[in-house]
Amino acid sequence: MTPKEYVEAKQDKYYHVKNEAEYNWLMKKLEKDGYKWFSGYEPKSLPYCQSFEVICIEEDHNFLITHVHFDWFKENRSGKTLIEVSTLMKQDDKIYMTDEEKAEFDYLREKATLFSALDTIHSAAASFPKLWRRIFYFSSEQQSIKQLEFSRAFANPDLIVVKKPDRWAYMLKKEFRELFMMNNYLYLGLGNSRSLDPEYHTQSEWQQVDNKIKVAFKRVYEVEK
Structure with missing residues (x-):
């Protein structure tokens, strides 16, 4: 399967990257959450280039990233939400x-x-x-x-x-941390990945999480990020 075929079949979240600073911020975030490029490389290992206009990540549990041109996104994914990395960066300062x-x-x-x-x-x-x-x-x-x-x-x-009480963070349960010999507190992260920092999900988003993953997490913060 080519990267383009992969995008058409699997991708569901799309991030608009307009410059190198936004690209570097997103790659740092995705690498921390356990993602890898479709080719197997770590996110930060690939330097920025202008063709990386739209970064795509899948919603299932393979934690893979690829990219498409902005024109391709407009023609083929016009009904999808395009998340602006610049907006995420501003929110991150709060x-x-x-x-x-x-x-x-x-x-x-x-x-x-x-x-x-x-x-x-x-x-x-x-x-x-x-x-x-x-x-x-x-x-x-x-x-x-x-x-x-x-x-x-x-x-x-x-x-x-x-924060308003309509989103929640989910922490990996103590018994699972002990099972996997993890010292850090891990949270349910972007695209059902693992995150060292709390990330906040609506009840609807939580319902979409695989039941096999749900059993390992407990709700800990009734707050919105």
Whole structure:
């Protein structure tokens, strides 16, 4: 099967890439989620070229990527949604919080410095349970990332977007992490892949997940990204 035949038969999600920066951002994202090019190469191993106008990924569980020209997409997939990578990149700059996290954040920002806020969250988990779980529940490496994110929000609260409870993240259950000897918390990701960061799905999207995969995950966040 040629890549074109593969696209016509299998692909279901399409990403519009307009420049090298958008391409590099998307390849980093797809590589982290376990995707490979149709040829077997890692996503970041192929340098950007202008023919990579529309990146395609399949919705089933092979985690494969290919690409088509924009004109081909318009002629053959006009009914499909074309996801703008530039929009995803802008969304990625935002810091999403639940109502409860935001309430705890606002209280601390009014009364504490950044250092004392983090120290208070760490030492008084019972008083700030939502932020404690957000920042300190993870591995040491992930804690550093979460503390940096909190610092960005503390410096610029305009980055915060309060999430609405109509999407959920799904974490790999503890027994499956132990079975596969995984130390990291893994979430259901893009195209039913694996992701180190929570990704949020509607109930309709969850219903489309293969039942064999569903049994390995549990719903953990009633929030929208």
